[in-house]
Amino acid sequence: MFSNGRQKRITLSVILIFSVFIIIAALNRQQKTDTFNSVDDRISLLPIEANKLIQENNAFLVDVREWDEVKLGIAVSAIWMPLSKMKDQDKMFSQFLSILRLDRLVIVYCTDGKRAVEAQVELQKRGFQVVTMGGYSDWQKVGFPTTIPKNQSSKTEKH
Structure with a gap:
């Protein structure tokens, strides 16, 4: 044929x-x-649990809110890394990644948890162990220390 x-x-x-x-x-x-x-893999910690891990130096606390929210207050022990900047080409994100360590837990929070989950997925792609911790108001409600950042230049510094 x-x-x-x-x-x-x-x-x-x-x-x-x-x-x-x-x-x-x-x-x-x-x-x-x-x-x-x-x-x-999504786990959400209570602020009390998160604070214990941070105090024991076993975790990083990361605030993924935008500047207009953070300028009103941030957890003293938090590193600020807005979700909108979590892109490979972003210099701020590169600096942020260089601060984190793969052997420590990363705890992310925002206002209501939605962006924290997005940040969790983004950081998990890069090999980090990440959990969420409610919102900034949850941190405030239990009376943990907060601060008002002086300016936007202290973006990725620990507060």
């Missing part, structure tokens, strides 16, 4: 197409697994 050469080309084409489908399916499965693990 087909010449020998044409039959080989058809067979190779079918194998190639089949291989591409297998690769795409595997990549989609891996992406779903990564997303599931990120969601499954």
Whole structure:
């Protein structure tokens, strides 16, 4: 029916197409697994638990709110790293990553928890162990120390 050469080309084409489908399916499965693990791994600490880990020098506290929120107050022990700057090309984000250590837990907070979860996923992609801690108001309610940053230039410094 087909010449020998044409039959080989058809067979190779079918194998190639089949291989591409297998690769795409595997990549989609891996992406779903990564997303599931990120969601499954989410733990939220109470401010009391977070503060204990910070005082024992076992964790970094990171505020991921924007400057217009942080200028009204930030946890004294927090490092400020706004979620909007968590991009590979951003110099502030590079400086921030150089401060963190893979052997310490990273505790992130924002106002209501949504951005903290986004930051958690972003930092987990880079190999950090990350948990969330409610919001800034939760920290304030238990009476832990806060401060008003002097200016935006102290962005990634610990407060």
